Amino acid sequence: MPEVALDIEMERADAHQYLTFLQGGNLYGLDILNIKEIIEYSEITEIPLTPEFISGVINLRGSVVPVIDLSQRFSGKRTEIGKRTSIIILEVNDNDLRIEIGLTVDMVNEVLDIYPADIEPAPTLGKQVDTNFISGMAKIDERFLILLDVTNVLSIDELSMVSNVQGDIPQ
Amino acid sequence: MSDDSLQIFAEEAEDLLSLAEQALLNLDDLSDEGETLDGINDLFRTFHTIKGAAGLFGLDAIVDFTHVVESVLGKIREGLLKVDEPMVSLFLLSRDHLDNLVNHVFSGATELSAELKQTDETLLKSLNCYLQSAPITGEAETESEAAPDHTSSAGTITERDTPSVVSANWHISLRFGPNVFRNGMDPASFITYLHNIGDLLSVTLIDDAIPTWSEFDPESCYLGFEIVLIAPNADKETLEDVFEFVQDDCKISILPPNSRVDSYVRMIEELPEEDLRIGEILVACGALTEREKDDILNAQDKMKDDLTADGEAPKIEPLGQMAIDQQMVKPLVVDAAIERQNVVKVQRDASQQTIRVNALKLENLVNLVGELVIGSANSELNSRRLGDAELNVAMENLLRLVEEVRDTALGLRMVQIGETFNRYKRVVREASRDTGKDIELLISGAETELDKTLIEKIADPLMHLVRNAIDHGIESPAIRAERGKPVKGQVKLEAFHDSGSIIIQIVDDGGGLSKENILNKALEKGLIQEGQLLSDKEVYRLIFEAGFSTATSISNLSGRGVGMDVVRKNIESLRGQVELESVEGKGTTISIRLPLTLAIIDGFQVRVGESQYIVPLEMVEECLELNDSHQGSNTAGNYINLRGEILPFVHMREVFNAAERTMAEQEAKHRDNIVVVKFAGKKAGFVVDELLGEHQAVIKPLGKVFQNLKGISGTTILGSGEVALIIDAPEMLQRIETSSTQGKNSARVMH
Numbered sequence A: 001m002p003e004v005a006l007d008i009e010m011e012r013a014d015a016h017q018y019l020t021f022l023q024g025g026n027l028y029g030l031d032i033l034n035i036k037e038i039i040e041y042s043e044i045t046e047i048p049l050t051p052e053f054i055s056g057v058i059n060l061r062g063s064v065v066p067v068i069d070l071s072q073r074f075s076g077k078r079t080e081i082g083k084r085t086s087i088i089i090l091e092v093n094d095n096d097l098r099i100e101i102g103l104t105v106d107m108v109n110e111v112l113d114i115y116p117a118d119i120e121p122a123p124t125l126g127k128q129v130d131t132n133f134i135s136g137m138a139k140i141d142e143r144f145l146i147l148l149d150v151t152n153v154l155s156i157d158e159l160s161m162v163s164n165v166q167g168d169i170p171q
Numbered sequence B: 001m002s003d004d005s006l007q008i009f010a011e012e013a014e015d016l017l018s019l020a021e022q023a024l025l026n027l028d029d030l031s032d033e034g035e036t037l038d039g040i041n042d043l044f045r046t047f048h049t050i051k052g053a054a055g056l057f058g059l060d061a062i063v064d065f066t067h068v069v070e071s072v073l074g075k076i077r078e079g080l081l082k083v084d085e086p087m088v089s090l091f092l093l094s095r096d097h098l099d100n101l102v103n104h105v106f107s108g109a110t111e112l113s114a115e116l117k118q119t120d121e122t123l124l125k126s127l128n129c130y131l132q133s134a135p136i137t138g139e140a141e142t143e144s145e146a147a148p149d150h151t152s153s154a155g156t157i158t159e160r161d162t163p164s165v166v167s168a169n170w171h172i173s174l175r176f177g178p179n180v181f182r183n184g185m186d187p188a189s190f191i192t193y194l195h196n197i198g199d200l201l202s203v204t205l206i207d208d209a210i211p212t213w214s215e216f217d218p219e220s221c222y223l224g225f226e227i228v229l230i231a232p233n234a235d236k237e238t239l240e241d242v243f244e245f246v247q248d249d250c251k252i253s254i255l256p257p258n259s260r261v262d263s264y265v266r267m268i269e270e271l272p273e274e275d276l277r278i279g280e281i282l283v284a285c286g287a288l289t290e291r292e293k294d295d296i297l298n299a300q301d302k303m304k305d306d307l308t309a310d311g312e313a314p315k316i317e318p319l320g321q322m323a324i325d326q327q328m329v330k331p332l333v334v335d336a337a338i339e340r341q342n343v344v345k346v347q348r349d350a351s352q353q354t355i356r357v358n359a360l361k362l363e364n365l366v367n368l369v370g371e372l373v374i375g376s377a378n379s380e381l382n383s384r385r386l387g388d389a390e391l392n393v394a395m396e397n398l399l400r401l402v403e404e405v406r407d408t409a410l411g412l413r414m415v416q417i418g419e420t421f422n423r424y425k426r427v428v429r430e431a432s433r434d435t436g437k438d439i440e441l442l443i444s445g446a447e448t449e450l451d452k453t454l455i456e457k458i459a460d461p462l463m464h465l466v467r468n469a470i471d472h473g474i475e476s477p478a479i480r481a482e483r484g485k486p487v488k489g490q491v492k493l494e495a496f497h498d499s500g501s502i503i504i505q506i507v508d509d510g511g512g513l514s515k516e517n518i519l520n521k522a523l524e525k526g527l528i529q530e531g532q533l534l535s536d537k538e539v540y541r542l543i544f545e546a547g548f549s550t551a552t553s554i555s556n557l558s559g560r561g562v563g564m565d566v567v568r569k570n571i572e573s574l575r576g577q578v579e580l581e582s583v584e585g586k587g588t589t590i591s592i593r594l595p596l597t598l599a600i601i602d603g604f605q606v607r608v609g610e611s612q613y614i615v616p617l618e619m620v621e622e623c624l625e626l627n628d629s630h631q632g633s634n635t636a637g638n639y640i641n642l643r644g645e646i647l648p649f650v651h652m653r654e655v656f657n658a659a660e661r662t663m664a665e666q667e668a669k670h671r672d673n674i675v676v677v678k679f680a681g682k683k684a685g686f687v688v689d690e691l692l693g694e695h696q697a698v699i700k701p702l703g704k705v706f707q708n709l710k711g712i713s714g715t716t717i718l719g720s721g722e723v724a725l726i727i728d729a730p731e732m733l734q735r736i737e738t739s740s741t742q743g744k745n746s747a748r749v750m751h
Helices: A008-013 A070-075 A156-163 B001-031 B033-056 B060-077 B083-108 B113-131 B137-147 B185-196 B236-244 B263-268 B275-284 B289-309 B317-328 B333-348 B359-386 B387-413 B418-436 B452-473 B477-482 B515-524 B536-544 B563-572 B659-667 B730-742
Strands: A016-023 A026-033 A035-040 A054-060 A063-067 A086-094 A097-105 A109-113 A136-142 A143-148 B170-175 B199-206 B224-230 B251-255 B414-415 B439-444 B449-451 B489-498 B501-506 B575-581 B589-597 B599-609 B609-615 B620-625 B639-642 B645-651 B674-679 B684-687 B690-698 B712-717 B723-727
Touching: A016 A086, A016 A097, A026 A109, A026 B289, A035 B170, A035 B452, A054 B001, A054 B224, A054 B609, A054 B645, A063 B170, A070 A097, A070 B659, A086 A109, A109 A136, A109 A143, A143 B387, B001 B033, B001 B083, B033 B060, B033 B659, B060 B113, B060 B224, B083 B113, B185 B224, B185 B236, B185 B418, B224 B501, B236 B251, B236 B489, B236 B684, B251 B263, B263 B275, B359 B387, B359 B599, B359 B690, B387 B414, B387 B645, B414 B418, B418 B439, B418 B452, B418 B489, B449 B452, B452 B489, B452 B501, B452 B563, B452 B589, B515 B536, B536 B563, B563 B575, B599 B674, B599 B684, B609 B690, B645 B659, B674 B690, B674 B730, B690 B723
Parallel strands: A026 A143, A063 A097, B439 B489, B609 B723, B645 B684
Antiparallel strands: A016 A026, A016 A109, A035 A086, A054 A063, A086 A097, A136 A143, B170 B224, B170 B251, B199 B224, B414 B449, B489 B501, B501 B589, B575 B589, B599 B609, B599 B690, B620 B674, B639 B645, B674 B684, B712 B723
16 A cells, blocks of 8 residues: 555545454454455355365355355464354455455454554564455554455465365375 | 347348358259259348348448349349359358448447458459349349439338339339428428429329328328429439438338339338229329239239248238338337348248347346255255145145246257357368368257357367368378278268267268377377377377377468367366267267256265265266175275176265265264266266265356366255255266276376
């Protein structure tokens, strides 16, 4: 976000809304424009021969939607399924096609207005999360909110590319 | 001009042009004169309809070009020219050019591109050669004179070889529309203006349209005129311009001097008044002689009879009908013409009545039926759980109906493959000429039905394979003679059903493939290693690898080496398979196997680990329990003795990496089942945890995220709402085959 600090007065006007959620103790934010709906965690059908972070698919009112395990994607640990585990359904653009993808998260919090001026660029030295996945950091009540870059987290090219790493018949 | 109308015109023209192509290609084979004449008549009619329609849209480029084509065809019909091979080729080129013109217009361009213009000119020059070489008669001149009358009125009818009338004067027939006064026009002023162009010989008022006084509206115009004008130096355009302001609203026919009788027939046909009365008026005003009138009225009856016999009645009938309609409603020429075209279309072939449906609507319907199937599966599950006998019976009935609805809905998308096959006639004709080979195309199974989307997607790969067969398959006539084969080569296109799939074969009786060449080439390209042992099938499969081409020379037909792997990819993306068999010196057979539909299949439901899977039912041969008596000599090699047959099998649990979770359970109590699957002559067993029975599976594609996933071809939603995965059985079988060859041969086979 190079234009962030350019004109604070003007940017104040158009605050973006972000959905915040908890995952592995960290607070994340997703631009609300990408989000289609939030559903309760339901049984996921595993798809064999796919990378670990693809949990599988769910039946969302008749359409089959793939679900990504955010925890697996970031830290290689499976999401612990709890009472508040939710699936956020996002719409991702891929070559003009809108693709629905689900994201399992520990707990959905709230929707916040965040002004562009309050967002700082992603730190170059990432800690647990690959900095590619972060579009910026926002400071909310002394806590840092990690804003996710949906296109990178859910890059269709990347997701599908990993799919064929495995998949030979074991002898 | 509304886009919708133009769209209909474009579609219509496309249909007509493909008919024309068919007719032209048939001409090629025919030596029988009677049939040739029929073909020419068909062509004439087809081109004429295009011309008429294009005229309505003011597409002058198309009209002018079609007119010349039509004239040449007219000459042939009159017996002044003979059809020969170059002429047919010229017509084919002209057809292509028209196709381009139509597309060009449809894309919204107004000006012709330089390229099109040039083609236009070259073709016209060649066509005109024929026109000039034929003996020119006075009649021909009149024809070209009368021809550009495309702007005059609603459509033109087939011009017949009829004599011209004696009258050397213009005849103008006017029927003013009811809104002429309201639009501020005065009919009298138009007639007065005609004085500036020539002398009015007679003006006859036609007042038949005036209603009874109770219905008379003083603001409406009910007048019509038959005018005979002496204006030897005027041209048609000038006359048309006179009526420019009222042409939308009125019915105007302008007949040049010495017009052919059938122009009069047509005009009379279009006029709302009774034919006989018009005839008398025309005689009275000096446009026709008494004898001509009788001839015309007779000719008209005869023409009606003729056309009815031809099955072409609609060309006349709706016009008459419409002329009446137009009296009552505001005549929107374009809409009326479209209506007429539609009428023609529907009635053209009464035995195969069709309606055009928007593809999206159809897709929607099929999707909804899919949901219906899922919904009914869910209901069935619940009703069975309740155990209410009456509910179950009702449910049973409902399910049967749903199944029928499903089949009918899917059937809507099925089209015969014949039309696609016929397209290749042209390819073969041209390609065989380019290569100097004598080749005939045989077609069988043209009536085999296939999903429309599949047909569209298979057309290009097929084209490639046909070209390959001509270019690389069939030998030159000299070599064929040397090898003792008939000089005429054969390429056969065949389609038939086989266990739930459709098979399309391209068979040629050419030189076949040399296994040695393939192996050498593959070594050279690094596709295989030295000393590797390959079965015949595997050798032929190499052809479909990327970057493989055996042709030593590159021709403009094929041989760029990008073909076969693209063909394979296209076919595989349709859940199909392609295979090649060849006998050196005898020929090559390429078989394409495709699923019948992309939407809904009957499936066999099984459980592996915790997930449910569907195997396409038509591939399931039988199910049996896997026990020690079956377990043949080689458990590690994974094959059993099935009634004396060797059946390789795989544990699906291992394939799908579900092993860890179920191993303990399996050892404790579980007995495995084998589902025996057969596809394309290959047989194998899938070992699963549990057999769950039949299930109608609505295929939901896995989407882009899983586009590279092998072994799973899609998903479906079960009655319980759970998602089940559809096993890509052909892919699995292929893997099993590959791995069993690996077991037997020490060499590693590239895939």
